Structures are given as C-alpha cells and as structure tokens.
Amino acid sequence: MKNLLSISDLTLDDLTAILDRAESFAEVSRREIKKVPTLRGKTVVTLFYESSTRTSSSFELAAKRLSADVMSVKAGGSSVEKGESLRDTVETLSAYGPAAIVIRHPNAGAAGMLTQWVDASVVNAGDGMHQHPSQALLDLFTLRTRIGSIDGLKIWIVGDVLHSRVARSNIEAFQMMGAEVTVAGPPTLIPREIEKLGCKVEFSLERMEEADVVYLLRMQSERMEGNFIPSVREYARLFQINEQRLGPRQLVMHPGPVNRGVEIASEIVDSDRSLISDQVESGLAVRMAILYELLAGRPVEGGEGPSDPLPTIGAPA
Amino acid sequence: MKNLLSISDLTLDDLTAILDRAESFAEVSRREIKKVPTLRGKTVVTLFYESSTRTSSSFELAAKRLSADVMSVKAGGSSVEKGESLRDTVETLSAYGPAAIVIRHPNAGAAGMLTQWVDASVVNAGDGMHQHPSQALLDLFTLRTRIGSIDGLKIWIVGDVLHSRVARSNIEAFQMMGAEVTVAGPPTLIPREIEKLGCKVEFSLERMEEADVVYLLRMQSERMEGNFIPSVREYARLFQINEQRLGPRQLVMHPGPVNRGVEIASEIVDSDRSLISDQVESGLAVRMAILYELLAGRPVEGGEGPSDPLPTIGAPA
Amino acid sequence: MKNLLSISDLTLDDLTAILDRAESFAEVSRREIKKVPTLRGKTVVTLFYESSTRTSSSFELAAKRLSADVMSVKAGGSSVEKGESLRDTVETLSAYGPAAIVIRHPNAGAAGMLTQWVDASVVNAGDGMHQHPSQALLDLFTLRTRIGSIDGLKIWIVGDVLHSRVARSNIEAFQMMGAEVTVAGPPTLIPREIEKLGCKVEFSLERMEEADVVYLLRMQSERMEGNFIPSVREYARLFQINEQRLGPRQLVMHPGPVNRGVEIASEIVDSDRSLISDQVESGLAVRMAILYELLAGRPVEGGEGPSDPLPTIGAPA
Numbered sequence: 001m002k003n004l005l006s007i008s009d010l011t012l013d014d015l016t017a018i019l020d021r022a023e024s025f026a027e028v029s030r031r032e033i034k035k036v037p038t039l040r041g042k043t044v045v046t047l048f049y050e051s052s053t054r055t056s057s058s059f060e061l062a063a064k065r066l067s068a069d070v071m072s073v074k075a076g077g078s079s080v081e082k083g084e085s086l087r088d089t090v091e092t093l094s095a096y097g098p099a100a101i102v103i104r105h106p107n108a109g110a111a112g113m114l115t116q117w118v119d120a121s122v123v124n125a126g127d128g129m130h131q132h133p134s135q136a137l138l139d140l141f142t143l144r145t146r147i148g149s150i151d152g153l154k155i156w157i158v159g160d161v162l163h164s165r166v167a168r169s170n171i172e173a174f175q176m177m178g179a180e181v182t183v184a185g186p187p188t189l190i191p192r193e194i195e196k197l198g199c200k201v202e203f204s205l206e207r208m209e210e211a212d213v214v215y216l217l218r219m220q221s222e223r224m225e226g227n228f229i230p231s232v233r234e235y236a237r238l239f240q241i242n243e244q245r246l247g248p249r250q251l252v253m254h255p256g257p258v259n260r261g262v263e264i265a266s267e268i269v270d271s272d273r274s275l276i277s278d279q280v281e282s283g284l285a286v287r288m289a290i291l292y293e294l295l296a297g298r299p300v301e302g303g304e305g306p307s308d309p310l311p312t313i314g315a316p317a
Numbered sequence: 318m319k320n321l322l323s324i325s326d327l328t329l330d331d332l333t334a335i336l337d338r339a340e341s342f343a344e345v346s347r348r349e350i351k352k353v354p355t356l357r358g359k360t361v362v363t364l365f366y367e368s369s370t371r372t373s374s375s376f377e378l379a380a381k382r383l384s385a386d387v388m389s390v391k392a393g394g395s396s397v398e399k400g401e402s403l404r405d406t407v408e409t410l411s412a413y414g415p416a417a418i419v420i421r422h423p424n425a426g427a428a429g430m431l432t433q434w435v436d437a438s439v440v441n442a443g444d445g446m447h448q449h450p451s452q453a454l455l456d457l458f459t460l461r462t463r464i465g466s467i468d469g470l471k472i473w474i475v476g477d478v479l480h481s482r483v484a485r486s487n488i489e490a491f492q493m494m495g496a497e498v499t500v501a502g503p504p505t506l507i508p509r510e511i512e513k514l515g516c517k518v519e520f521s522l523e524r525m526e527e528a529d530v531v532y533l534l535r536m537q538s539e540r541m542e543g544n545f546i547p548s549v550r551e552y553a554r555l556f557q558i559n560e561q562r563l564g565p566r567q568l569v570m571h572p573g574p575v576n577r578g579v580e581i582a583s584e585i586v587d588s589d590r591s592l593i594s595d596q597v598e599s600g601l602a603v604r605m606a607i608l609y610e611l612l613a614g615r616p617v618e619g620g621e622g623p624s625d626p627l628p629t630i631g632a633p634a
Numbered sequence: 635m636k637n638l639l640s641i642s643d644l645t646l647d648d649l650t651a652i653l654d655r656a657e658s659f660a661e662v663s664r665r666e667i668k669k670v671p672t673l674r675g676k677t678v679v680t681l682f683y684e685s686s687t688r689t690s691s692s693f694e695l696a697a698k699r700l701s702a703d704v705m706s707v708k709a710g711g712s713s714v715e716k717g718e719s720l721r722d723t724v725e726t727l728s729a730y731g732p733a734a735i736v737i738r739h740p741n742a743g744a745a746g747m748l749t750q751w752v753d754a755s756v757v758n759a760g761d762g763m764h765q766h767p768s769q770a771l772l773d774l775f776t777l778r779t780r781i782g783s784i785d786g787l788k789i790w791i792v793g794d795v796l797h798s799r800v801a802r803s804n805i806e807a808f809q810m811m812g813a814e815v816t817v818a819g820p821p822t823l824i825p826r827e828i829e830k831l832g833c834k835v836e837f838s839l840e841r842m843e844e845a846d847v848v849y850l851l852r853m854q855s856e857r858m859e860g861n862f863i864p865s866v867r868e869y870a871r872l873f874q875i876n877e878q879r880l881g882p883r884q885l886v887m888h889p890g891p892v893n894r895g896v897e898i899a900s901e902i903v904d905s906d907r908s909l910i911s912d913q914v915e916s917g918l919a920v921r922m923a924i925l926y927e928l929l930a931g932r933p934v935e936g937g938e939g940p941s942d943p944l945p946t947i948g949a950p951a
Binding site: 346347348349350351352370371374375377378381382573574575586594595597598600601 | 674675676677703705707718719722723725726727728729730731
C-alpha cells in the first residue's frame with residue numbers, strides 16, 4: 001500500500017492489517033507516554049480545502065504521536081487564495097520532500113490526481129461526495145472493538161446518503177467485513193441505483209428494529225434549507241433516532257459533528273448505546289495505523305526498514 | 318490540584334507552590350536549551366473561543382517547552398462554526414486522551430463545566446467576566462521577582478473593573494499574598510458592592526500617590542464606543558497614567574495589549590517603572606509551572622511519578 | 635552575522651558561507667531522517683503580517699527540521715487586530731526569549747526596526763517593496779546547484795520590477811556572484827534609474843535570446859486590474875514566456891505562485907527548463923542554513939558553541 005484513496009482499492013487483507021495495527025496504537029494511546037519514534041525526521045503535510053476540526057486535528061495528532069514533523073496548510077490564508085491551481089500548490093509542497101500528504105478537497109477524485117504528481121504517499125481525507133476511507137476504517141475498528149466481529153451484523157445507514165462520502169466508503173467497508181447494509185432516508189436523499197452497491201434500500205424506519213447498528217449521517221445545514229426535505233421538523237419527525245425508535249440493544253454511530261434534535265435526539269448521543277466518542281478515539285489509533293502502514297510498513301530506500309511501533313520514545317529511532 | 322479554574326479554589330500553599338515552581342522554569346528559560354522532557358508523550362489541547370495572541374501562544378510555548386504535543390483549536394475555522402455545542406466539541410477533544418485542556422470562552426463558568434465532562438485537567442484561560450487565574454499568578458510572580466514580597470504592598474487596580482476578569486482574579490490573589498488593594502475608575506466602570514471583596518474603592522486618582530504598584534486594565538475598544546465613558550479623550554484626561562500622575566518609585570503593570578495614549582501614556586510603557594515585559598516573560602514560566610503542577614506534580618497511573626523538571630532534554634524522560 | 639535584513643549587508647564570503655552550509659542541509663533533506671538536533675530547546679518565532687504559504691511554511695519546516703520549537707503568529711486572529719503596534723507585539727514576543735524572529739511586513743524597513751527592539755536574530759522574510767533576501771539566496775543556491783557557477787551568466791529579470799522586493803534582492807545577489815543582469819518589462823513597471831544598480835534595461839523581449847536564465851516575476855492580480863498595464867491579454871502577448879520565446883537551452887525561474895497563462899505559459903512551467911520546483915526545494919535547505927548561520931554559527935553565551943549539523947537526531951544535542 002502506497003496510498004489510501006478509496007476503500008475499493010483495499011483487499012480484505014489490507015483492511016485487516018490496518019485494523020490490527022490500530023490495535024497496537026490504541027494500546028499506545030492508553031500509555032502514560034503516548035508517542036512512538038517511528039516517523040521521526042519525516043514530514044506529514046495536511047492540506048485541507050474544506051474546514052474540519054475532527055479530521056485534520058486527528059491526522060495531525062496521529063502524525064505527532066508518530067514523531068513526524070507536521071506542516072498544516074489550510075486553503076484560507078494561503079497561496080490558494082491567490083488562485084494557485086491545486087497542482088501547483090501540491091508540487092510546491094512536494095518539493096519539501098514530505099513522506100505523506102493528507103488531503104481534503106471538495107472535488108471527487110482530487111486525492112487520486114495527486115498520486116500522479118507527487119512521490120509522497122497520498123491519504124484521502126475526503127474528496128467531494130466520493131470517498132472518506134479513514135472514516136470507514138475507524139468505524140470498522142470501533143465496531144470490531146465493541147462487538148468483536150462485524151461479520152453478519154445488520155447495519156442501517158440513515159439520512160442524507162445522496163451527498164455523503166461517508167456513506168459511500170462505509171457501505172463498501174461494512175460489506176467487505178461481512179455486514180448486511182441497508183440505507184434509509186427520504187427518497188430525495190437516496191441516490192438512484194444505490195442497490196447496485198449491494199445494499200438494501202428503505203424509505204422509512206419502520207423495519208429498523210432488525211438493525212444491530214444504526215449509522216447516522218450528519219444532516220448538513222445547507223441541505224436543510226434546500227429542496228431536499230420539506231422542513232427540519234418534518235425530517236426529524238420521520239427520521240430522527242430517539243428513545244421511541246431505538247431498541248435497548250441497538251448501537252448508534254455518527255461521524256460527527258452531531259445535530260442534536262435533528263438527526264439524533266440528545267438523550268441518545270449521551271446514552272451508552274452511542275459509540276460516538278469511541279469513534280473519535282478510534283480515529284486517532286486508526287490514523288496512526290494508516291500513516292504507519294503507508295510510511296513505515298514498506299521498505300524505504302536507504303532506510304532501516306520498518307521499525308517496531310511499540311517502543312516508546314526516548315530511545316533513538 | 319487537578320484543575321486551575323479560579324484563584325478562589327487555591328490555598329496560599331497552592332499559590333506558593335506554583336510560584337516556587339515557576340522560579341525553576343524561569344531559570345530554564347535563561348538556559349541555552351530552554352526545554353525539559355517532563356510532559357513528553359502527553360497532549361495539551363488549547364481551545365480558544367476568543368482570539369488572543371498572548372495567552373494562547375504563551376500556553377502553547379509553555380507546553381512545547383515541557384515537550385508535550387500541542388493540539389490548538391480555534392473557534393474560527395472549526396466544527397464550532399458548524400454550530401456544535403461546547404460539550405460535543407469538548408467530548409470530541411477529550412477522546413484524544415489529552416492530559417490537559419486549556420480553555421478560553423466568553424461565558425463565565427465554561428471552564429468549570431468542562432471538569433464535569435472530561436478526565437483531563439482543565440485550565441481556565443479566561444471565562445467571560447469571571448476569572449483569569451494564570452494572569453493573576455503571573456502578576457504575583459512578576460511582583461515577587463521584582464520586589465521580593467507582596468505582603469503589605471499597596472496596589473491600585475485602575476480602569477474598567479466592571480468588565481474585567483483580570484480584576485476579579487487579581488483582587489483575590491493580591492489580597493491572599495497580603496497586599497492592600499484599591500480599585501479606581503469612573504463610577505460606571507466600577508461594579509456595585511465590589512468592596513465586599515475586601516478592597517477599597519476610589520472614583521479618581523487623587524490619592525494614587527499611596528500606591529506602590531498601579532495595575533492598569535485594558536480599555537476595550539467596544540467599551541470606548543459604548544455608554545460607559547463620555548469619550549476616550551475624557552477618560553484619558555481623568556484616568557490615564559502618565560508622567561504627571563506616576564511617581565518615580567511607583568511601578569506599573571498591565572495585562573496587555575496596551576492602548577498607548579488611552580489608559581497609559583507611551584513614555585510610561587517604555588520607562589523602567591513598567592513591568593509589562595516582565596509580565597509576559599513571567600507568563601511563560603508560570604504557565605509551565607501550572608502545567609507541571611497539574612500534570613506532573615501528582616502521581617499518575619502507570620507513570621513513574623513526578624519527574625524533576627531540571628534536567629534538560631536529551632536524556633530519556 | 636546576527637541578522638539577515640538585506641542582500642546589501644552581506645559580503646561575498648557571507649553569501650558563500652550560507653550557500654555552502656545549504657549544501658549540507660540539502661543532503662540532510664535527502665536522508666530518511668530529515669532532521670538535526672542543532673536548535674533543540676530554542677524558539678523560532680514567525681510573525682507574518684502578509685499571508686504566504688510558501689515562505690512561512692518553508693521557514694517553519696526549516697526550524698522544525700533543526701529541532702527548534704516554532705511559534706507562528708499571523709496578523710489575522712491575533713492582538714494585531716486589536717490595534718497593537720508592531721513594536722508592542724514584537725516586544726511581547728521577545729519576552730519569550732526566542733532565538734530568532736522571522737518577519738514579513740508590508741512596510742519597507744520593518745525588519746530593520748526590529749533589530750533595535752529585540753535581542754533575537756531578525757530574519758527579513760519580505761518587507762514591503764524593499765528586500766526578500768532568503769528568496770535571493772535560494773535562487774543563487776538553485777542556480778549554483780544546477781549550473782555549477784553563476785559567474786558570467788546572463789540573467790534577465792522579467793515583469794513587474796517596480797513593485798518587486800524579489801527583483802531588488804536578486805539584482806544585487808546575482809551581480810555579487812558575477813552575473814550580468816538585465817531587467818525587462820513594460821516602461822510602467824520598470825522603476826526610473828534602476829540602471830544605477832548596475833543592471834541593463836529592456837522594454838521588450840526582443841533581445842532575450844542572449845539570456846542564459848529568465849527570472850520571471852509574479853504579476854500581482856491587484857496590478858493587473860490597475861493602470862500599469864493595458865490588459866492582462868496585452869501583457870501576456872508582449873511579455874509571456876512561452877515556447878515561441880524560450881530557447882531550448884534557456885532556463886526559467888519564478889518565485890511562485892505562478893499565474894499560468896499570464897507571465898508564463900503552462901507548458902513552460904512543466905518543462906525541464908523550469909527550475910521552479912528546484913527553487914522551492916532549495917528554499918528549505920537555504921532557510922535551514924540561514925537559521926543555522928545566525929543561531930548556531932556564532933558562539934553563544936553559556937552554550938557549547940556551534941554543533942555540527944550533520945549528525946541526525948537521536949543523540950543528545
């Protein structure tokens with residue numbers, strides 16, 4: 001694995017390798033000294049054309065805990081505003097010799113284009129409505145940690161599937177691990193022919209009791225004001241996950257940030273059926289694992305080969 | 318001490334412990350290598366809902382000089398703008414396992430609320446008009462370093478006491494160390510019943526010659542345009558500290574940034590009676606001491622106990 | 635050398651020392667572990683009053699690869715917005731005891747003023763239309779690396795010379811290394827009496843075939859809309875460097891970001907006659923060399939003298 005662009009590029013072995021590696025990093029995160037020397041002297045660039053606290057800070061902290069130097073570039077306040085093309089920006093950053101570039105961009109395929117321009121490993125942190133593979137991986141890790149196995153689980157993905165890169169990545173990833181996926185939402189927010197991905201489709205939550213896990217998508221405020229739903233209130237009446245709808249053994253996931261009172265009731269966010277905090281915590285371990293697998297997992301020219309991530313920092317790398 | 322929320326929570330012993338510890342960090346800051354390994358592998362989050370160069374950069378550099386990893390979150394450009402609640406933001410950050418969260422927030426009590434939601438130590442870097450304890454501590458340290466003892470000093474706090482969290486923290490802190498505090502300003506900027514805190518009140522600077530130290534508060538530009546003072550010129554005429562008003566042995570302090578020509582004349586800022594640069598320098602040593610006392614001063618689970626802050630970096634933590 | 639303010643302050647020996655030092659840092663950048671311990675425990679402040687991805691990120695990464703702690707202050711979102719004066723901001727930052735302050739400011743001479751206020755080394759990262767010495771040094775390094783020697787080269791600097799600090803620094807630097815410099819552009823964009831700097835002047839590209847190197851200046855969009863050129867299209871017709879104008883052995887340089895299709899045709903940016911990526915790469919090595927020469931190259935009080943930059947990190951500094 002050189003790049004992480006899409007769940008579709010990964011084999012089941014790749015998925016499992018990352019999840020297994022994430023387990024050792026989750027253990028590192030429980031230590032007093034939450035840091036390993038693996039990527040010391042390497043540079044990780046994060047290049048975000050859309051704002052995001054969760055994803056960018058998670059990747060940045062993951063890189064720092066691997067002892068990498070981090071260069072963080074946001075579209076605001078940079079040459080990007082001077083109208084420089086994506087390619088020129090990326091080639092500039094590439095001249096610094098980064099080991100990896102983590103990119104979020106509003107256009108589908110942006111991360112893929114980067115791989116043609118740079119030697120660094122490219123990590124797709126969300127490209128338009130296409131893919132968000134690190135999100136899918138952290139969701140797998142969260143479920144595997146809580147339940148043990150994903151195989152045979154019934155997972156409902158509920159909400160604005162049409163505009164969601166998370167939905168696309170997660171449908172694939174859940175199915176690869178053996179889950180049975182159903183997408184549910186109002187017809188205006190379910191893409192035509194989504195069944196071709198192998199999932200079932202529901203336009204109401206009537207049969208949701210079959211779900212082991214309900215994976216909620218964030219309702220973007222720009223959609224709420226658009227023509228996709230009659231009103232936020234109407235959406236919440238039909239699709240909000242609350243005490244009335246969620247059974248005592250059903251688990252809830254959400255990529256965050258949540259809209260309390262819209263797609264999810266406040267009491268569910270704070271209940272022990274919610275895996276939302278676990279997802280954030282998993283995000284760090286999984287992103288450390290992704291950077292490790294791409295950068296230290298493969299032999300490097302002139303390097304000493306993969307280091308063991310387990311020794312804590314203090315000893316020379 | 319697990320958290321630093323308010324001067325009122327501290328005993329005289331706590332105050333003294335932080336000031337004594339700050340002395341060793343002030344010594345570290347005079348070294349060639351201004352860094353100690355104490356917090357290596359720990360993460361310090363700074364979460365600022367109001368902009369501030371001085372306080373945020375001072376805490377960030379303090380954490381870096383203790384070898385912590387720093388995650389810096391500003392309200393602008395983050396999920397905060399997507400309308401996420403303080404609690405959800407904080408719980409997300411908490412999932413990364415930070416050792417401390419340093420928060421500035423416009424609402425009084427915000428830092429205190431955090432302690433109910435997170436395991437990390439919480440440091441209040443300013444909450445509304447309530448408290449700003451690290452400012453008070455660095456002011457104590459500055460005075461102690463310059464004068465030796467605060468006991469028996471007469472300190473005048475001059476300006477917009479009404480809207481100032483610095484005034485609230487400092488009245489308490491100065492009095493705990495044995496100083497006699499007077500607040501002075503126009504009646505519209507002095508809160509009713511402030512005498513209950515044990516300080517005296519003056520509505521002019523006529524008797525200011527008794528002061529050993531004049532502590533100026535910043536005149537916020539939004540107040541200047543409000544109904545609190547007739548005009549900036551009138552305020553300056555009555556309350557500006559300048560050569561005419563300040564005696565040769567009186568010292569001046571100011572939390573910064575100063576408004577030259579408003580609450581303070583330019584020549585006073587640059588005179589040797591000004592402790593303003595000393596305050597900034599103290600801020601770094603005191604914030605290192607705060608983080609040290611909260612994070613390394615108490616025994617930690619699975620850790621090796623408090624490290625001595627004195628060895629410079631290079632040797633393993 | 636304590637400060638780097640202007641190419642005019644440097645002797646030929648100074649220039650050569652920095653370029654030679656940059657060579658060892660270029661070698662470090664090709665290593666697996668791109669980091670040396672030289673500035674461990676020192677703080678480098680970057681203070682940018684104008685936005686810039688390239689220059690600020692290049693200095694920040696240079697400082698990190700020298701193991702310094704970096705404090706990055708942007709004019710947006712800081713006390714600067716509260717109207718604090720440059721001097722007060724700088725004296726505040728100075729109280730943290732930084733080893734160097736790297737400043738970009740819209741006013742010519744700003745960096746020079748800092749040297750009167752602070753003990754830290756000051757690096758001018760661009761001051762108004764005055765100087766941008768690190769750009770000139772990286773351009774020298776790029777040429778020396780590609781061609782071997784600059785002595786006797788014919789270099790044309792083409793475009794908006796009038797508003798360009800890069801032009802001012804580079805005319806001087808190229809000439810010091812023995813190059814023959816011609817500036818070319820429309821008369822409205824060439825300053826009067828520029829010949830006094832020792833360069834020739836052309837108002838068209840007719841004789842450009844004599845050039846060994848064509849150094850393009852960025853056409854600022856605010857100029858394009860102004861009265862300096864009739865239209866972007868007309869400017870491009872007369873001065874754009876493209877396949878018709880550029881000979882097979884002529885090299886092209888540009889400080890970036892480029893305006894493809896304005897001052898330079900897209901096919902030239904991507905051709906092997908373009909040194910643009912080399913310039914960015916050189917920028918990192920040269921900025922490491924500048925910080926090294928200013929901070930570690932001179933004996934320091936209480937310090938152990940200059941360290942050798944070559945050992946990689948891991949061993950104590």
